[in-house]
Structure formats: structure tokens, C-alpha cells
Amino acid sequence: MSAVLLACLPGLLVLLAMQGLGVALQLGLCVATHLFCEAAVRRLAGQPRCPAERALLGWPPLAEGSGLVSALLLAVALPAQGPWWLAVSASAMASLGGKALFGGFGRNPLNPAMLGYAFVLASFPAAMNQWPAPAAAHDAWPAVQRVLGLAPDIDGWSQATVLDRVRHNDRLTLDELFAGDPAFGHVAGRLGEAVNLAFLLGGLYLLWRRVIPWQTPAALLGSLFLASLLGWNGAGSDSHGSPLFHLFAGATMLGAFFIVTEPVSGPRSVRARWLFGAGVGLLTYLIRVAGHHPDGLAFAVLLMNLALPGLERLASRGAPADA
Template identity: 55%
Template structure:
């Protein structure tokens, strides 16, 4: 086996494990939101594979080996899991196509992308279509026919009423008068510690991340850096349970895309940092920026923007880590 074939085989095996690790979170999202999650996955995967195959053909490169490595499917899966279920079909297709082309193939393909493709596609549609990106469904609220009608605009009868609601992060960001106790007691988006149902989704992604850590798919540095940073900054800025509260550390860890980001986004090996120290700093920066965007920014969840901003900082982080290593070397 040549060294190149060995690298390709290791990449393919890692991608299979990542896809397997997303299953618990995927199932919890399906339980919480229904068929929209599956529709997103199919649309994103089909678009990503089609874009990848088209670009490879235009470049006169072999299509099958690259498609079989699983990297495009992983990017599509992570993007689909981050998008709101039942968003319009063209939004999912646009995000997947933009992420794969401008986040991956514009720089030469797998192994060369400076930005996370899934988060690049997500950020594009979040900026361009903020209204559609804030329509998250109420839990357990739509069957398959209703979901197809919502996504594609088909007419299977009367559309479901009041199917969307503000998320817990969005409700907290715009809250001006209610205490945290009142929000948790009266707002249907709030559960016991975080977003209703989203708490279990985050715990499911945590379980998948623990599986990947056990299989040594990635090191602990970036996930621990992100979660520790998010915990510390939310603890320092936690101002109680009044109407001006920014939420407890547990709320921020179990709401939004915290665990998906920590174990499946910041661990992306190409656009992320390489050395252990740089990975730790990279994750810490993502956690800090996520909290700042959630609390004082214009978007309820800042994981995507935090990751892309820290992607820009990777060369500086690597230089800093290298200099620190030289200083401590005997």
C-alpha cells in the first residue's frame, strides 16, 4: 500500500466514525423536530455530492476516490444538523453548494481549505436569509406531509398553524422584562436547564463526541478549550436570574449548537489548528466568541461566526505555539 493510499484509507475511516458519532444527536433532533431533519440531510448530502462530482469532472480528476472519502458527506451532514428543520429547500441547497465550492474546492479540494465548509455555508444563509434561519419549529409539531409542504411549498392540504417559535437563545437575547424563572416557567422554548429538548440533543452530541475521543479521531484540546472557555465566560458574566440575565453556564452549554460545535466543528482537522497548544487556544477562542455573539451580537447563536473568525487566527496561533515550545525547550 502506498503512503497516499494509506492516508486516504485513514481519512475514509475517520469520516465513517464521525458520521457514526452524529447518529445519537441526529436521532434526538428527529425525535424533537420530526421529518424536517431527514429532509435537510437528504438535500444537503445530494447537493454536496453533486457539487463535488461536478467540480472534479471539470478539473479532470477522478471522481469516485474523492467522493468515497466521505469528507463531502460529513460537511453536508454537519450543515444539515445545524440548519433549522423545515427551512426552504433552496436555502439548504444554497448553503451546501456554497460551502462545498467556496469553502473547499476553491482552495484545491480536501486538505487545503482554510475555512470550515459547513460553517461557511451556514454563515452565508444566516446573513442573507435571517428570517428563514430564525424559523425553528415547535417540538413534535409536523408530520411528513406537512414537512414536505413546508420545505417545498407543496399543497397537501392546509398548512400547519403556528409551527415555528423563537429558540431559547433568541428569546433570552430579546428579553427585556421577564426573569429567568418566568422564562423557564412560561416560555415553551425553555426546558429544565436550557432549550426544551435541545438539552437532550446537546447531551447526545456530547455522547458522540466522547465516542470519537475514545477512538482517538481527534485530541481533547479543542473541545475542552471551547467548553471550558464558554463555561468560564458565562460564569463570570452571569448576573443572576433577573430580567437582565445572560443565562447560566449550564444554560449555555446545553443550548444551541454548543456540543455540536465543540466535538464536530472545532475538531475539523484541516481548517483548525494542528499543534496541541494551538488547538486549545483555538477552542478557547471559539467558546469566548460564541458567548460574546450570543449575548451582545445580532445573532442568537454564534458558533458558526466564531469558528470562521478563529479559522483566520490559526496561522497566528500556530506561530505562538511554536514560539512557546522553543522557549521551554532545553
Template identity: 55%
Template sequence: MRQVIFAAVPGLCALVWLYGSGPLSNLLWAASQAMACEALLVKLRGHPPGQALGDGSALLTALLLALALPPYSPWWLIALAVASAIGLGKQAYGGLGQNPFNPAMVGYALALVSFPQEMSRWPLPHTLDFATGLAQVFGQAGRPDGWSQATALDVLAHNDRLTLEELWQAPVFGLVGAAGSELVNFAFLAGGLWLLRQRLYTWHAPLGMLAALGLMSLLFWNGSGSDGNGSPLFHLFSGATMLGAFFIVTDPVSGAASPRGRLLFGAGVGVLVYVIRTWGGYPDGLAFAVLLMNLAAPLIEQCLARQGANR
């Protein structure tokens, strides 16, 4: 858990560079809520909270939520997401090692479905100072004019008339992906490669997700037309792609167990992410893709076991 948290630091630093103190305020509040919620629920279940708090899983869940939620999210939104992640996603099934779903994605998905307007308010990079951002967290001030705008994934998904060359003139687009998100994705890629080098997990799930997402975007990319849907590089370096590939689909509890199973699990997430981004109602869809594949993970392993037994 501590190595995964350490590997996420470059991505956190990139977010802080883009959005100021927002990601840090998310993290501090989410971490305190996660530790308190974990201690309370473990105690209510009749177990000593010390070991549960010491394994670092609650802190990691808080970190993933803090990275995924919009910077300067309202305090109550973070509290709701964290309580859902720890309570419904983890402790309701018996704690660490028993949860069939990724806890952070449970909390994120519930917040997204319940409060889509708040979850879509990503601030423009380099726009808010600490005092103004803190006022947003506690709802003490109205949102400044032009404070937020649609993300690149959202703009592309709802485009039906502009060519990609024309669309790329919008400030939300960068060199190959979303402006700002390119740097964040490169930072999470660097952290993920370090985790692979540490052999904390295998390459199967990350490669499966990235390869499937890249292949889907290549198959349905018809160049610069208004229905181009974005290039493979755009999809690989926009949204939460690298965070999902190296920090979420690699969850050893809610994912598949065997190497081939992990490869199929990651590929399923990649396909679903592209489907939801392109034809679904949500700009990214990583959380829903992961949760759907969490449901499919036992079936994947069962099918692979039967196939091995029939040989």
C-alpha cells in the same frame, strides 16, 4: 469521516424525535447535492471524482449542514448552503486538506446572512406531520399558524424586563437549557465522547471551547435578574454547543495543529460564541465564531512556535 458520521447519529435521532422527518429530509437533499457538487467541481478541476467522493468529506459536510439548518428548510436554501460549502469553502482552495475555513460553517454563515428570516424558522417540536413538512420544503403551502417561534437563545438575548424565573415559564425553556435542545446536546455529547474514546482527535479543542464558554457565562451571570444572560448550564446545553465542540472545532484542517494551539483555538471559539450570543445580533453565532478562529489559527501556531523557539 465515517466514524464522525456514525458518532453524529444519536444527535440526528434526537432531532428526528423532536421534529419528525424534517432533519432526515434536510440530510437526504443535502447529501445528494453535496455529492453532485463535489463530483462536478472535481471534474472541472481536471481530477477524477471517484477518490474525492470516496473520502466521505462531502457527505460529512452535508450531514453537518443538515443538522445545523432548521428542519423542513426550503430545498433552495439547502442547495445554496451546500453549494457554498463545497464550492467556496472547499474546492475553491484546492479540495480536502487545503481549505482554511470549515466548509460547513461557510455554507451555514452565507445562508444565515443572506436569508435570516428563513434561517430563524425552527418549527415547534412534535407539530408537523410528513405531508405538511414536505409542503414546507417545496413551498407548496403557507406556514401553519404557530408553526415556529423564537428560540430560547433569542428570547434570552432580547429580554430586558423579566427575571429568569419569570422568563423560564416560556415553553421554549427546559430544565437547564432550551427545551428539546437539551436532549440534542446530550446526544452530541455522547457521540463526541465516543470519538474521544476512539482517539480520533484529542480533547484540547472541545475542552477549550466548553471551558471558555462556561467561564464566560459564569463571569457575566448575575443570578436571576433580567440581565442575567443565562447560567453556564444554559449556554452549554442550548443551541449548537455540543455539535460545535465535538464535530466542528475538531476539524483537523481548518483548526490549529498543535495541542496547545487546539486548546487556544477552542477557547477562542467559546469566548466568541458567548459574546455573539449575549451582545451580538445573532442568537447563537457558532458559525461566525468558528470562521473567525479559522482566520486566527495560523497566527496562533506562529506565536506558539516563536514562543517555543525563544525558550
């Protein structure tokens, strides 16, 4: 868990640099909620505290560190200046509904962070689409006011993500979108490019350390690239975006290296890793271009979590015992 947290650091620093203090506030809210929920569940269940020798950083409240990882993944996925109750609701669902309901750490069939994210996305869609424009992202005190609910509700400072803009574009070519909108960068959104590159760097570190298997990220990125290549019809106004656009937009690299590789809810066998990753990549693309939400990675992961027992059985047919 400490290696995963270290690998998340480049992406977190990029988000802090580009979206300001709100990211740190979301992280603090998510971590505090996770720690409170896990401590409350242990107390209600009569379970002892995690021994210091097994705890992350030797601090028993952090337990094995999985809650801290889930909190960080949620914090970087939530709107930087979303209201405080959004982060608390997402983290509580991830901790209580994602892990405690199934018996705690090591027993969750669904990815806890994605369950919390999908819960607030389906329950509070308006709040989940309040992304600050670049000019408002670094106003520290207004950001604190908005997160803590001390400022009046306003809409003028929010903007759609580039995935949402491409999905609802019906009159401009992609070249015109990229040339005329400062939110777009070289191949995707300016923020998305930087964040995805940072999480790619962290993911390569995890692969180098052999903390995560390489098959699942490779299958996800490969299937997303292939699906977007087959569905790409150039730079016209009805284009869904190039393969590079889909690889470096949204939460692609975060999902490939930090979410689908979650050891408890992810696949065990090598064949199942290929099937699982490919399914997540394909579903992500289909939801992006034909679904209701601009970035469907969370729902893709949860759907493949539900399909995983069948995938494991399918992968085990005729396979060596490895695998």
C-alpha cells in the same frame, strides 16, 4: 470519517424524534447537493474519481467522506422545515466556496460546514429563523410541503429559539421563563438539552477512539463556561443565562466535538488547539449576548479559522517540535 458519522448518529436520531421528517429532508438535500457539486468539480477539473479502496464505504461518489460529514453538520443546523433552496444554497457554498475554491479536500482554510451555514444565515435571515413549534414539527405531509415550497408562506407555526428568547427578554426573570414556557427544559431549551447531550455522547466516543484531540473541545467548553460564569448576574430579567444554559443551548456540543476538531481547518499544535478552542468559546459567548445572532458559534469558528496562522506562529515560539 466513518467514526465521525457514527458519532453524529445519536444527535441526528434525537433531532428526528423531536423535529420530525423535516430533518431527514434537509439531510437528503444537503447530501445530494454536496455529491453533485463535488462530482461536477472533479469533472470540470479533469480529476479522476476517488478510488474505491479510499472511498467511504467503498463507494467512489462519497470520496473520502468529508462532504458527507459537512452535509450532515449542515442538515442538523438548518431549520427542520426550511425551504429546499436554503439547504441547497448552504451545501453548495460549503462544497464550492469552502473546498473547491481552495483546491479541494485537504486545502480548505475555513470550516466548510460553518461557511455554508454563515452564508445562508447572513443572506436569508428570515428563512433561517423559521423554527417549527412542537405541535407542527411532526405533521409529515405539511413538513414536506413547506420544504419543497408547495405550501404558502406562513408565520404562525414558527417560534424563536431559547437563546433568542433569553437575549431579547426584558421583563421576565429566568425562573419565570423556564416555568412558563414549554420550550424551556431544566437548564436550557428542551430540544437543546437533548441534542447537546446526544452530541456530547458522540463526542466522548470520538475521544475514546482517539479520532479527535481533547484539547480543543476542552478549551472551547472551558472558556464558554468561564465567560458565562463571569457574565452571569443571577436569574433577573437582564440575565444572559447560567453557564449550564450556555453549555447546553444552541450548537455548543456539536461545535466542541464535531466542528472545531475539523482536521484541515483546525489547529495542528497542542498550544494552538488551546488558543483556538478558547477563542471560539469566548467569541461564541460575546456574540450570543452582544451580537446580532442568538448563537454565534459559526462566526466564531470562521473568525478563529482566519486567525489560525497567527495562532500557530504564536504557539510555536519556544515550544518543542511536537507539539
